[in-house]
Amino acid sequence: MSVKRKLVVGNWKMHGSHAANAELLQGVLSAQPFGCDVAVCVPFPYLSEVAVTLAKGPLAWGAQDVSAHEQGAYTGEVSAAMLAEFGCRYVLVGHSERRAYHGETDQIVADKAKAALARGLTPVVCVGETLAQREAGETASVVKRQLSAVVHALTHCIGEIVVAYEPVWAIGTGRTASPEQAQEVHALLRAQLAAATPQAAQMRLLYGGSVKPDNAAILFGQPDIDGGLIGGAALKAADFVAIARAAG
Numbered sequence: 686m687s688v689k690r691k692l693v694v695g696n697w698k699m700h701g702s703h704a705a706n707a708e709l710l711q712g713v714l715s716a717q718p719f720g721c722d723v724a725v726c727v728p729f730p731y732l733s734e735v736a737v738t739l740a741k742g743p744l745a746w747g748a749q750d751v752s753a754h755e756q757g758a759y760t761g762e763v764s765a766a767m768l769a770e771f772g773c774r775y776v777l778v779g780h781s782e783r784r785a786y787h788g789e790t791d792q793i794v795a796d797k798a799k800a801a802l803a804r805g806l807t808p809v810v811c812v813g814e815t816l817a818q819r820e821a822g823e824t825a826s827v828v829k830r831q832l833s834a835v836v837h838a839l840t841h842c843i844g845e846i847v848v849a850y851e852p853v854w855a856i857g858t859g860r861t862a863s864p865e866q867a868q869e870v871h872a873l874l875r876a877q878l879a880a881a882t883p884q885a886a887q888m889r890l891l892y893g894g895s896v897k898p899d900n901a902a903i904l905f906g907q908p909d910i911d912g913g914l915i916g917g918a919a920l921k922a923a924d925f926v927a928i929a930r931a932a933g
């Protein structure tokens with residue numbers, strides 16, 4: 686049986702500057718090698734400098750969003766082909782901040798995932814429930830609905846994506862899902878994927894939402910958690926490195 690490497694992805698969100706990025710990446714690079722796959726998803730304008738800095742190293746990079754369209758009159762959007770030209774391996778799709786602040790529907794998220802795959806990028810498809818949905822007992826139905834749109838759009842290619850379960854109430858709040866809560870949802874998502882592809886067991890399902898150096902190991906130790914999507918802690922080299930170390 687092939688051993689599945691864990692994956693730790695930093696989501697810088699709208700943070701950074703030339704100076705801060707250089708310092709952060711130097712800090713992470715100086716800690717290599719890692720026993721897991723590591724990537725950073727950075728703001729669009731920094732892709733070219735990150736591509737240069739990381740060209741020789743083991744770290745992959747990517748963007749935080751992609752257009753569902755191939756090209757054309759879509760002011761402000763960035764296509765998957767453009768991201769591919771900058772060496773991106775990953776792109777976040779359907780992050781809860783995009784769903785909440787930019788009106789991204791399940792269908793738009795599915796179309797973006799499809800556009801990314803068509804250009805050889807790995808979409809990291811984010812799903813997750815709000816606090817109100819969790820309290821109403823809707824967690825399973827919400828995440829299943831979100832994933833189902835992507836399964837439907839990608840059909841036989843679904844095994845090529847990475848899924849990130851990020852409970853909205855845990856993002857940037859310091860309130861992490863317990864390992865049991867996270868595992869429960871990951872197991873559900875894995876079962877849903879297993880119904881769609883024989884590759885489900887080999888797919889990487891990341892947990893995101895206030896992952897820190899002190900809770901990473903127990904989260905990553907759950908049977909269906911294959912790594913993490915890291916926001917705030919990805920902006921500090923020491924924290925991000927400690928989280929990557931916890932993954933392998």
Ligand code: PGA
Nearest residue numbers: 856857894895915916917
């Ligand atoms: P956080 O963000 O680690 O700061 O909670 C995670 C994310 O939004 O991807």
